[in-house]
Amino acid sequence: MLGKLKTLLADKVSTVSADLESHSHDESYPLHRLPMAVVYAQSLLDIRQTLAWAREALAWAREAHIPVIPFGAGTSLEGHIVPQTPCISLDLSRMNRVLQVLPADFLVVVEPGVSREALNLALKGTGLFFPVDPGANASLGGMAATNASGTTTLRYGGMRPNVLALEVVLTNGEVLELGRRTRKTSAGYDLKDLFIGSEGTLGVITQLTLRLHPLPAYVHALRVFFASLETAAEAAYALLGSGLPLARLELLDELSLRAINRYLGHDYPQKPALFVEFHSSTKAALEGESRAALELVNAVGAIAVDTAITQEERSAQWEARHQLYWALVAQYPGHQFMITDTAVPISRMPELVRYAQGLLGQMNLGGSIIGHVGDGNFHSLVATNETRYPEAEAYAMRLVEKALELGGTSTGEHGVGLRKKKYLAPEHGVALGWMRQIKQLFDPENLLNPGKIL
Ligand SMILES: Cc1cc2nc3c(=O)[nH]c(=O)nc-3n(C[C@H](O)[C@H](O)[C@H](O)COP(=O)(O)OP(=O)(O)OC[C@H]3O[C@@H](n4cnc5c(N)ncnc54)[C@H](O)[C@@H]3O)c2cc1C
Numbered sequence: 001m002l003g004k005l006k007t008l009l010a011d012k013v014s015t016v017s018a019d020l021e022s023h024s025h026d027e028s029y030p031l032h033r034l035p036m037a038v039v040y041a042q043s044l045l046d047i048r049q050t051l052a053w054a055r056e057a058l059a060w061a062r063e064a065h066i067p068v069i070p071f072g073a074g075t076s077l078e079g080h081i082v083p084q085t086p087c088i089s090l091d092l093s094r095m096n097r098v099l100q101v102l103p104a105d106f107l108v109v110v111e112p113g114v115s116r117e118a119l120n121l122a123l124k125g126t127g128l129f130f131p132v133d134p135g136a137n138a139s140l141g142g143m144a145a146t147n148a149s150g151t152t153t154l155r156y157g158g159m160r161p162n163v164l165a166l167e168v169v170l171t172n173g174e175v176l177e178l179g180r181r182t183r184k185t186s187a188g189y190d191l192k193d194l195f196i197g198s199e200g201t202l203g204v205i206t207q208l209t210l211r212l213h214p215l216p217a218y219v220h221a222l223r224v225f226f227a228s229l230e231t232a233a234e235a236a237y238a239l240l241g242s243g244l245p246l247a248r249l250e251l252l253d254e255l256s257l258r259a260i261n262r263y264l265g266h267d268y269p270q271k272p273a274l275f276v277e278f279h280s281s282t283k284a285a286l287e288g289e290s291r292a293a294l295e296l297v298n299a300v301g302a303i304a305v306d307t308a309i310t311q312e313e314r315s316a317q318w319e320a321r322h323q324l325y326w327a328l329v330a331q332y333p334g335h336q337f338m339i340t341d342t343a344v345p346i347s348r349m350p351e352l353v354r355y356a357q358g359l360l361g362q363m364n365l366g367g368s369i370i371g372h373v374g375d376g377n378f379h380s381l382v383a384t385n386e387t388r389y390p391e392a393e394a395y396a397m398r399l400v401e402k403a404l405e406l407g408g409t410s411t412g413e414h415g416v417g418l419r420k421k422k423y424l425a426p427e428h429g430v431a432l433g434w435m436r437q438i439k440q441l442f443d444p445e446n447l448l449n450p451g452k453i454l
Helices: 001-010 018-020 044-060 116-122 140-147 191-197 229-241 254-264 283-300 311-331 346-363 391-406 419-426 430-442
Strands: 039-040 067-069 088-090 100-104 107-110 163-169 173-178 203-209 219-228 246-252 272-279 304-309 336-339 367-372 377-386
Touching: 001 044, 001 377, 018 039, 039 107, 044 067, 044 088, 067 140, 067 336, 100 254, 107 116, 107 272, 116 140, 116 229, 140 203, 163 191, 173 191, 173 219, 219 229, 219 283, 219 311, 229 246, 229 272, 229 283, 229 346, 246 254, 246 311, 254 311, 254 367, 272 283, 272 311, 283 304, 283 367, 304 311, 311 336, 311 367, 336 391, 346 377, 377 391, 391 419, 419 430
Parallel strands: 039 088, 067 088
Antiparallel strands: 100 107, 107 203, 163 173, 163 203, 219 272, 219 304, 246 272, 246 367, 336 377, 367 377
Protein backbone atom coordinates (compact mmCIF):
# COMPACT_ATOMS: atom_id res chain seq x y z
CA MET A 1 0.00 0.00 0.00
CA LEU A 2 2.75 2.45 0.96
CA GLY A 3 4.65 1.45 -2.19
CA LYS A 4 2.28 3.48 -4.40
CA LEU A 5 2.66 6.53 -2.13
CA LYS A 6 6.45 6.20 -2.33
CA THR A 7 6.25 5.95 -6.12
CA LEU A 8 4.21 9.15 -6.21
CA LEU A 9 6.18 11.18 -3.69
CA ALA A 10 9.58 9.45 -3.59
CA ASP A 11 11.86 10.69 -0.78
CA LYS A 12 9.18 13.01 0.59
CA VAL A 13 7.78 9.86 2.27
CA SER A 14 9.62 8.73 5.38
CA THR A 15 9.22 5.60 7.46
CA VAL A 16 12.39 6.25 9.47
CA SER A 17 11.65 5.53 13.13
CA ALA A 18 12.84 8.96 14.39
CA ASP A 19 10.38 10.66 12.01
CA LEU A 20 7.53 8.36 13.05
CA GLU A 21 8.32 8.97 16.73
CA SER A 22 8.38 12.79 16.39
CA HIS A 23 4.96 12.66 14.72
CA SER A 24 3.38 10.31 17.28
CA HIS A 25 2.63 12.80 20.05
CA ASP A 26 2.08 16.43 20.92
CA GLU A 27 3.42 18.53 23.81
CA SER A 28 1.05 17.36 26.52
CA TYR A 29 -1.42 14.57 25.69
CA PRO A 30 -0.25 11.32 27.34
CA LEU A 31 -0.96 9.00 24.39
CA HIS A 32 1.74 8.23 21.77
CA ARG A 33 0.97 6.26 18.60
CA LEU A 34 3.23 6.00 15.55
CA PRO A 35 1.85 6.92 12.11
CA MET A 36 2.57 4.47 9.23
CA ALA A 37 4.58 7.12 7.41
CA VAL A 38 5.30 10.84 7.36
CA VAL A 39 4.84 12.79 4.12
CA TYR A 40 6.93 15.97 4.02
CA ALA A 41 4.84 17.99 1.57
CA GLN A 42 6.57 20.70 -0.41
CA SER A 43 3.69 21.83 -2.62
CA LEU A 44 -0.03 21.87 -3.14
CA LEU A 45 0.45 18.99 -5.60
CA ASP A 46 2.11 16.83 -2.91
CA ILE A 47 -0.88 17.39 -0.63
CA ARG A 48 -3.42 16.59 -3.36
CA GLN A 49 -1.49 13.43 -4.28
CA THR A 50 -1.43 12.26 -0.65
CA LEU A 51 -5.18 12.84 -0.29
CA ALA A 52 -5.90 11.18 -3.68
CA TRP A 53 -3.83 8.15 -2.60
CA ALA A 54 -5.84 7.84 0.65
CA ARG A 55 -9.14 7.99 -1.29
CA GLU A 56 -7.90 5.47 -3.86
CA ALA A 57 -6.78 3.06 -1.13
CA LEU A 58 -10.26 3.25 0.35
CA ALA A 59 -11.85 2.61 -3.05
CA TRP A 60 -9.78 -0.58 -3.47
CA ALA A 61 -10.69 -2.00 -0.09
CA ARG A 62 -13.03 -0.60 2.58
CA GLU A 63 -10.69 -1.92 5.27
CA ALA A 64 -7.88 0.25 3.84
CA HIS A 65 -9.06 3.34 5.66
CA ILE A 66 -5.78 5.23 6.07
CA PRO A 67 -6.49 8.74 7.30
CA VAL A 68 -4.25 11.78 6.89
CA ILE A 69 -3.35 14.07 9.80
CA PRO A 70 -2.04 17.55 8.92
CA PHE A 71 1.01 18.41 11.06
CA GLY A 72 2.44 21.92 11.57
CA ALA A 73 5.00 22.20 14.37
CA GLY A 74 3.47 19.64 16.75
CA THR A 75 3.14 22.08 19.68
CA SER A 76 -0.56 21.50 20.32
CA LEU A 77 -1.66 20.23 23.72
CA GLU A 78 -4.90 18.24 23.41
CA GLY A 79 -3.96 15.19 21.34
CA HIS A 80 -4.77 16.99 18.05
CA ILE A 81 -2.04 15.23 16.05
CA VAL A 82 -1.99 11.87 17.84
CA PRO A 83 -2.98 9.03 15.46
CA GLN A 84 -5.96 6.90 16.52
CA THR A 85 -5.45 4.22 13.86
CA PRO A 86 -2.72 3.54 11.24
CA CYS A 87 -2.45 6.82 9.32
CA ILE A 88 -0.25 9.21 7.36
CA SER A 89 1.14 12.29 9.09
CA LEU A 90 1.15 15.10 6.51
CA ASP A 91 3.97 17.39 7.65
CA LEU A 92 3.68 20.93 6.24
CA SER A 93 6.84 22.40 7.82
CA ARG A 94 8.70 22.38 4.47
CA MET A 95 6.05 24.62 2.92
CA ASN A 96 7.71 27.54 4.66
CA ARG A 97 7.95 30.40 2.17
CA VAL A 98 6.82 33.95 2.85
CA LEU A 99 5.21 34.48 -0.57
CA GLN A 100 4.35 38.19 -0.61
CA VAL A 101 4.86 41.09 1.79
CA LEU A 102 2.38 43.87 0.99
CA PRO A 103 3.17 46.71 3.43
CA ALA A 104 0.87 49.18 1.68
CA ASP A 105 -2.05 46.85 2.45
CA PHE A 106 -0.71 45.74 5.88
CA LEU A 107 -0.77 42.16 4.56
CA VAL A 108 1.47 39.18 4.11
CA VAL A 109 0.84 35.93 2.20
CA VAL A 110 2.54 32.81 3.59
CA GLU A 111 2.68 29.06 3.21
CA PRO A 112 1.34 27.10 6.21
CA GLY A 113 4.70 25.87 7.52
CA VAL A 114 6.11 29.36 8.20
CA SER A 115 6.59 29.72 11.95
CA ARG A 116 5.42 32.81 13.79
CA GLU A 117 9.01 33.72 14.74
CA ALA A 118 10.25 33.24 11.15
CA LEU A 119 7.47 35.50 9.89
CA ASN A 120 8.38 38.32 12.27
CA LEU A 121 12.05 37.96 11.27
CA ALA A 122 11.06 38.25 7.60
CA LEU A 123 9.10 41.42 8.41
CA LYS A 124 12.12 43.14 10.00
CA GLY A 125 12.66 46.57 8.48
CA THR A 126 9.04 46.97 7.34
CA GLY A 127 7.88 48.59 10.61
CA LEU A 128 5.15 45.94 10.75
CA PHE A 129 4.65 42.75 12.75
CA PHE A 130 2.29 39.79 13.17
CA PRO A 131 1.02 39.93 16.77
CA VAL A 132 -0.52 36.53 17.55
CA ASP A 133 1.87 34.77 19.94
CA PRO A 134 0.82 31.44 21.47
CA GLY A 135 4.06 31.12 23.43
CA ALA A 136 5.42 28.19 21.42
CA ASN A 137 7.04 28.78 18.01
CA ALA A 138 4.06 27.24 16.22
CA SER A 139 3.39 27.15 12.46
CA LEU A 140 0.93 29.67 11.06
CA GLY A 141 -1.11 26.84 9.47
CA GLY A 142 -1.36 25.09 12.85
CA MET A 143 -2.21 28.39 14.58
CA ALA A 144 -5.07 28.99 12.13
CA ALA A 145 -6.22 25.36 12.48
CA THR A 146 -6.46 25.77 16.29
CA ASN A 147 -7.61 29.43 16.28
CA ALA A 148 -4.65 30.22 18.52
CA SER A 149 -4.25 33.36 20.59
CA GLY A 150 -1.90 34.63 23.28
CA THR A 151 -0.82 37.46 25.52
CA THR A 152 -1.42 40.26 22.97
CA THR A 153 -4.92 39.09 22.00
CA LEU A 154 -6.35 41.76 24.29
CA ARG A 155 -5.17 44.45 21.86
CA TYR A 156 -4.78 42.72 18.47
CA GLY A 157 -7.15 39.75 18.59
CA GLY A 158 -6.43 36.05 18.00
CA MET A 159 -6.14 34.20 14.67
CA ARG A 160 -9.70 34.76 13.34
CA PRO A 161 -9.49 38.56 13.01
CA ASN A 162 -5.88 38.35 11.81
CA VAL A 163 -6.40 35.82 9.00
CA LEU A 164 -8.09 37.55 6.08
CA ALA A 165 -7.97 34.72 3.55
CA LEU A 166 -7.12 31.04 3.27
CA GLU A 167 -6.40 28.58 0.50
CA VAL A 168 -7.67 25.14 1.50
CA VAL A 169 -7.54 21.72 -0.17
CA LEU A 170 -10.41 19.32 0.42
CA THR A 171 -10.07 15.54 0.44
CA ASN A 172 -11.61 15.38 -3.07
CA GLY A 173 -8.73 17.56 -4.34
CA GLU A 174 -10.80 20.73 -4.80
CA VAL A 175 -8.96 23.93 -3.89
CA LEU A 176 -11.05 26.62 -2.16
CA GLU A 177 -10.12 30.31 -1.93
CA LEU A 178 -11.81 31.61 1.23
CA GLY A 179 -11.98 35.26 2.31
CA ARG A 180 -10.51 38.29 0.52
CA ARG A 181 -7.60 40.69 0.97
CA THR A 182 -9.99 43.22 2.49
CA ARG A 183 -10.51 44.19 6.13
CA LYS A 184 -14.19 43.34 5.77
CA THR A 185 -16.56 41.40 3.59
CA SER A 186 -20.24 40.53 3.88
CA ALA A 187 -20.26 38.25 0.86
CA GLY A 188 -21.91 34.94 1.69
CA TYR A 189 -21.41 32.38 4.47
CA ASP A 190 -18.05 32.80 6.20
CA LEU A 191 -16.29 29.54 5.31
CA LYS A 192 -12.89 31.09 6.09
CA ASP A 193 -13.84 31.33 9.77
CA LEU A 194 -15.27 27.81 9.68
CA PHE A 195 -11.88 26.43 8.66
CA ILE A 196 -10.11 28.49 11.34
CA GLY A 197 -10.31 26.27 14.42
CA SER A 198 -11.27 23.14 12.43
CA GLU A 199 -8.12 21.30 13.66
CA GLY A 200 -7.30 19.64 10.35
CA THR A 201 -10.64 17.81 10.22
CA LEU A 202 -12.22 19.59 7.20
CA GLY A 203 -9.38 20.44 4.81
CA VAL A 204 -5.68 21.22 4.60
CA ILE A 205 -4.68 24.91 4.79
CA THR A 206 -2.12 25.55 2.05
CA GLN A 207 -1.85 29.35 2.07
CA LEU A 208 -2.75 32.18 4.46
CA THR A 209 -3.19 35.93 3.95
CA LEU A 210 -2.50 37.59 7.29
CA ARG A 211 -3.12 41.05 8.66
CA LEU A 212 -0.07 43.00 9.87
CA HIS A 213 0.14 45.79 12.45
CA PRO A 214 2.53 48.73 12.89
CA LEU A 215 5.20 48.04 15.51
CA PRO A 216 4.26 50.05 18.61
CA ALA A 217 6.31 53.24 18.83
CA TYR A 218 6.46 53.37 22.63
CA VAL A 219 6.04 50.46 25.00
CA HIS A 220 5.69 50.69 28.75
CA ALA A 221 5.23 47.85 31.24
CA LEU A 222 4.23 47.44 34.88
CA ARG A 223 4.50 44.53 37.29
CA VAL A 224 2.15 45.01 40.22
CA PHE A 225 1.74 42.82 43.31
CA PHE A 226 -1.43 42.68 45.40
CA ALA A 227 -2.30 41.25 48.81
CA SER A 228 -5.08 39.11 47.40
CA LEU A 229 -6.51 37.73 44.18
CA GLU A 230 -9.59 39.91 44.70
CA THR A 231 -7.61 43.17 44.68
CA ALA A 232 -5.58 41.98 41.66
CA ALA A 233 -8.86 41.29 39.83
CA GLU A 234 -10.28 44.66 40.92
CA ALA A 235 -7.18 46.42 39.53
CA ALA A 236 -7.48 44.45 36.28
CA TYR A 237 -11.08 45.72 35.84
CA ALA A 238 -10.06 49.25 36.64
CA LEU A 239 -7.32 49.03 33.97
CA LEU A 240 -9.69 47.47 31.42
CA GLY A 241 -12.24 50.20 32.03
CA SER A 242 -9.70 53.05 32.00
CA GLY A 243 -9.33 53.34 28.24
CA LEU A 244 -5.53 53.14 28.61
CA PRO A 245 -3.91 51.44 25.55
CA LEU A 246 -3.48 47.98 27.12
CA ALA A 247 -1.69 45.40 24.99
CA ARG A 248 -1.18 42.66 27.60
CA LEU A 249 -2.79 42.05 30.99
CA GLU A 250 -1.65 38.83 32.64
CA LEU A 251 -2.32 37.45 36.11
CA LEU A 252 0.02 35.10 38.01
CA ASP A 253 -1.09 33.62 41.32
CA GLU A 254 1.03 33.29 44.45
CA LEU A 255 1.87 29.65 43.63
CA SER A 256 3.38 30.81 40.33
CA LEU A 257 5.51 33.44 42.08
CA ARG A 258 6.75 30.85 44.58
CA ALA A 259 7.84 28.55 41.73
CA ILE A 260 9.56 31.45 39.92
CA ASN A 261 11.46 32.60 43.02
CA ARG A 262 12.77 29.07 43.52
CA TYR A 263 13.69 28.61 39.85
CA LEU A 264 15.23 32.01 39.09
CA GLY A 265 16.56 32.77 42.59
CA HIS A 266 14.49 35.98 42.95
CA ASP A 267 12.72 37.27 46.03
CA TYR A 268 9.58 38.71 44.47
CA PRO A 269 6.62 39.01 46.86
CA GLN A 270 4.87 35.61 46.81
CA LYS A 271 1.59 37.34 46.09
CA PRO A 272 -0.77 37.55 43.12
CA ALA A 273 0.71 39.81 40.44
CA LEU A 274 -0.48 41.58 37.31
CA PHE A 275 1.91 41.93 34.38
CA VAL A 276 0.71 44.83 32.25
CA GLU A 277 1.98 46.26 28.96
CA PHE A 278 0.84 49.42 27.17
CA HIS A 279 1.50 50.36 23.55
CA SER A 280 1.52 54.15 23.13
CA SER A 281 1.94 56.31 20.05
CA THR A 282 4.03 59.22 21.41
CA LYS A 283 6.53 59.80 24.24
CA ALA A 284 4.22 62.35 25.86
CA ALA A 285 1.33 59.85 25.69
CA LEU A 286 3.53 57.16 27.26
CA GLU A 287 4.48 59.43 30.17
CA GLY A 288 0.88 60.49 30.82
CA GLU A 289 -0.45 56.95 30.49
CA SER A 290 2.29 55.56 32.71
CA ARG A 291 1.37 58.07 35.46
CA ALA A 292 -2.34 57.33 35.10
CA ALA A 293 -1.75 53.55 35.31
CA LEU A 294 0.40 53.91 38.44
CA GLU A 295 -2.17 56.10 40.16
CA LEU A 296 -4.88 53.63 39.29
CA VAL A 297 -3.17 50.48 40.61
CA ASN A 298 -2.04 52.31 43.76
CA ALA A 299 -5.57 53.53 44.40
CA VAL A 300 -6.84 49.93 44.21
CA GLY A 301 -4.22 48.77 46.75
CA ALA A 302 -1.02 47.65 45.03
CA ILE A 303 1.58 46.51 47.56
CA ALA A 304 4.58 46.71 45.20
CA VAL A 305 4.98 48.12 41.69
CA ASP A 306 7.88 48.25 39.27
CA THR A 307 7.90 49.89 35.87
CA ALA A 308 9.89 49.01 32.77
CA ILE A 309 10.42 51.16 29.68
CA THR A 310 13.57 50.07 27.82
CA GLN A 311 13.66 46.73 26.00
CA GLU A 312 16.14 45.33 28.59
CA GLU A 313 13.96 46.44 31.50
CA ARG A 314 10.87 44.91 29.91
CA SER A 315 12.61 41.61 29.11
CA ALA A 316 13.84 41.38 32.71
CA GLN A 317 10.40 42.20 34.06
CA TRP A 318 8.51 39.71 31.86
CA GLU A 319 11.10 36.96 32.43
CA ALA A 320 9.00 35.66 35.32
CA ARG A 321 5.91 35.34 33.07
CA HIS A 322 7.82 33.68 30.24
CA GLN A 323 9.78 31.29 32.49
CA LEU A 324 6.83 30.07 34.55
CA TYR A 325 6.33 26.82 32.62
CA TRP A 326 10.01 25.91 33.05
CA ALA A 327 9.91 26.93 36.73
CA LEU A 328 7.08 24.44 37.24
CA VAL A 329 8.86 21.74 35.23
CA ALA A 330 11.85 22.19 37.58
CA GLN A 331 9.62 22.14 40.67
CA TYR A 332 7.91 18.87 39.66
CA PRO A 333 10.61 16.66 38.14
CA GLY A 334 9.31 13.58 36.29
CA HIS A 335 5.84 15.12 35.86
CA GLN A 336 3.92 16.22 32.78
CA PHE A 337 1.55 19.18 32.82
CA MET A 338 -2.10 19.19 32.01
CA ILE A 339 -2.89 22.75 30.94
CA THR A 340 -6.53 23.84 31.16
CA ASP A 341 -7.75 26.90 29.21
CA THR A 342 -11.30 27.66 30.25
CA ALA A 343 -12.61 31.16 29.48
CA VAL A 344 -15.52 32.98 31.11
CA PRO A 345 -17.20 36.39 30.82
CA ILE A 346 -14.68 38.84 32.26
CA SER A 347 -16.73 39.64 35.39
CA ARG A 348 -16.78 35.93 36.36
CA MET A 349 -13.01 35.45 36.10
CA PRO A 350 -12.15 36.00 39.83
CA GLU A 351 -14.84 33.51 40.87
CA LEU A 352 -13.47 30.82 38.54
CA VAL A 353 -9.83 31.53 39.49
CA ARG A 354 -10.74 31.21 43.18
CA TYR A 355 -12.59 27.97 42.45
CA ALA A 356 -9.63 26.62 40.47
CA GLN A 357 -7.16 27.47 43.25
CA GLY A 358 -9.40 25.94 45.93
CA LEU A 359 -9.87 22.77 43.89
CA LEU A 360 -6.11 22.30 43.36
CA GLY A 361 -5.67 22.42 47.16
CA GLN A 362 -8.71 20.24 47.87
CA MET A 363 -7.53 17.54 45.43
CA ASN A 364 -3.94 17.88 46.66
CA LEU A 365 -2.68 18.54 43.12
CA GLY A 366 0.51 20.50 42.41
CA GLY A 367 0.56 23.37 39.95
CA SER A 368 -0.37 27.00 39.57
CA ILE A 369 -2.64 29.45 37.81
CA ILE A 370 -1.78 31.96 35.15
CA GLY A 371 -4.35 34.05 33.34
CA HIS A 372 -4.88 36.16 30.24
CA VAL A 373 -7.06 38.16 32.63
CA GLY A 374 -7.94 40.74 29.97
CA ASP A 375 -9.61 37.99 27.90
CA GLY A 376 -11.32 36.15 30.80
CA ASN A 377 -9.12 33.16 29.93
CA PHE A 378 -6.71 31.39 32.28
CA HIS A 379 -4.61 28.26 32.59
CA SER A 380 -4.27 25.87 35.50
CA LEU A 381 -0.96 24.10 34.99
CA VAL A 382 -1.49 20.81 36.81
CA ALA A 383 1.51 18.58 37.50
CA THR A 384 0.59 15.01 36.70
CA ASN A 385 2.08 11.57 36.12
CA GLU A 386 0.72 8.15 35.21
CA THR A 387 -0.81 7.52 38.63
CA ARG A 388 -2.24 11.00 39.12
CA TYR A 389 -3.49 11.51 35.56
CA PRO A 390 -7.10 10.43 36.37
CA GLU A 391 -7.21 13.01 39.19
CA ALA A 392 -5.87 15.74 36.89
CA GLU A 393 -8.59 14.77 34.37
CA ALA A 394 -11.22 14.95 37.11
CA TYR A 395 -9.90 18.39 38.10
CA ALA A 396 -10.14 19.63 34.49
CA MET A 397 -13.66 18.21 34.17
CA ARG A 398 -14.87 20.01 37.32
CA LEU A 399 -13.28 23.25 36.17
CA VAL A 400 -14.99 23.04 32.78
CA GLU A 401 -18.34 22.29 34.45
CA LYS A 402 -17.92 25.38 36.60
CA ALA A 403 -16.86 27.52 33.60
CA LEU A 404 -19.94 26.39 31.63
CA GLU A 405 -22.15 27.17 34.63
CA LEU A 406 -20.70 30.71 34.60
CA GLY A 407 -21.50 31.14 30.90
CA GLY A 408 -17.98 30.29 29.69
CA THR A 409 -16.30 27.84 27.35
CA SER A 410 -14.24 24.67 27.83
CA THR A 411 -11.41 26.02 25.67
CA GLY A 412 -10.47 29.63 25.04
CA GLU A 413 -7.49 28.93 22.79
CA HIS A 414 -6.00 25.41 22.76
CA GLY A 415 -8.88 23.69 20.97
CA VAL A 416 -10.60 20.33 21.46
CA GLY A 417 -8.35 17.60 20.01
CA LEU A 418 -9.06 14.34 21.85
CA ARG A 419 -9.08 15.53 25.44
CA LYS A 420 -11.98 17.99 25.34
CA LYS A 421 -14.41 16.07 23.10
CA LYS A 422 -16.53 15.11 26.12
CA TYR A 423 -17.23 18.78 26.91
CA LEU A 424 -18.73 19.68 23.52
CA ALA A 425 -22.21 18.23 24.13
CA PRO A 426 -22.79 20.20 27.36
CA GLU A 427 -21.34 23.33 25.72
CA HIS A 428 -23.13 23.20 22.37
CA GLY A 429 -26.26 21.07 22.85
CA VAL A 430 -28.09 20.35 19.57
CA ALA A 431 -25.62 22.51 17.60
CA LEU A 432 -23.18 19.59 17.93
CA GLY A 433 -25.39 17.59 15.52
CA TRP A 434 -25.00 20.37 12.93
CA MET A 435 -21.22 20.30 13.43
CA ARG A 436 -21.29 16.55 12.64
CA GLN A 437 -23.21 17.28 9.44
CA ILE A 438 -20.57 19.87 8.44
CA LYS A 439 -17.82 17.28 8.93
CA GLN A 440 -19.79 14.78 6.82
CA LEU A 441 -20.28 17.36 4.07
CA PHE A 442 -16.60 18.30 3.70
CA ASP A 443 -15.06 14.91 4.47
CA PRO A 444 -17.65 12.17 3.80
CA GLU A 445 -15.04 9.39 3.97
CA ASN A 446 -13.71 10.63 7.33
CA LEU A 447 -10.15 10.73 5.99
CA LEU A 448 -8.92 13.95 7.61
CA ASN A 449 -7.83 13.73 11.25
CA PRO A 450 -10.73 11.46 12.27
CA GLY A 451 -11.83 11.20 15.89
CA LYS A 452 -10.78 14.77 16.73
CA ILE A 453 -13.20 17.48 17.92
CA LEU A 454 -16.36 15.35 17.35
C1 LIG B 1 4.56 25.91 26.21
C2 LIG B 1 3.33 26.06 25.33
C3 LIG B 1 2.51 27.19 25.48
C4 LIG B 1 1.38 27.35 24.68
N1 LIG B 1 0.61 28.47 24.85
C5 LIG B 1 -0.44 28.68 24.01
C6 LIG B 1 -1.20 29.90 24.09
O1 LIG B 1 -0.93 30.79 24.90
N2 LIG B 1 -2.22 30.06 23.20
C7 LIG B 1 -2.56 29.11 22.27
O2 LIG B 1 -3.47 29.34 21.48
N3 LIG B 1 -1.86 27.94 22.21
C8 LIG B 1 -0.82 27.70 23.03
N4 LIG B 1 -0.10 26.54 22.93
C9 LIG B 1 -0.56 25.46 22.00
C10 LIG B 1 0.00 25.48 20.57
O3 LIG B 1 1.19 26.20 20.48
C11 LIG B 1 -1.05 26.02 19.59
O4 LIG B 1 -2.19 25.19 19.60
C12 LIG B 1 -0.54 26.14 18.14
O5 LIG B 1 -1.47 26.90 17.43
C13 LIG B 1 -0.33 24.80 17.43
O6 LIG B 1 0.37 25.05 16.20
P1 LIG B 1 1.29 23.91 15.55
O7 LIG B 1 1.88 24.47 14.31
O8 LIG B 1 2.23 23.37 16.54
O9 LIG B 1 0.17 22.85 15.15
P2 LIG B 1 0.19 21.27 15.34
O10 LIG B 1 0.33 20.91 16.77
O11 LIG B 1 1.13 20.65 14.39
O12 LIG B 1 -1.31 20.94 14.87
C14 LIG B 1 -2.40 21.43 15.58
C15 LIG B 1 -3.70 21.10 14.83
O13 LIG B 1 -3.75 21.83 13.63
C16 LIG B 1 -3.87 20.95 12.50
N5 LIG B 1 -3.05 21.53 11.42
C17 LIG B 1 -1.75 21.88 11.47
N6 LIG B 1 -1.38 22.44 10.30
C18 LIG B 1 -2.49 22.44 9.50
C19 LIG B 1 -2.76 22.87 8.17
N7 LIG B 1 -1.83 23.46 7.41
N8 LIG B 1 -4.01 22.68 7.67
C20 LIG B 1 -4.98 22.13 8.41
N9 LIG B 1 -4.78 21.70 9.67
C21 LIG B 1 -3.56 21.86 10.21
C22 LIG B 1 -3.38 19.61 12.99
O14 LIG B 1 -3.99 18.54 12.27
C23 LIG B 1 -3.83 19.65 14.45
O15 LIG B 1 -5.19 19.28 14.54
C24 LIG B 1 1.04 26.35 23.72
C25 LIG B 1 1.86 25.22 23.56
C26 LIG B 1 3.00 25.08 24.35
C27 LIG B 1 3.86 23.85 24.15
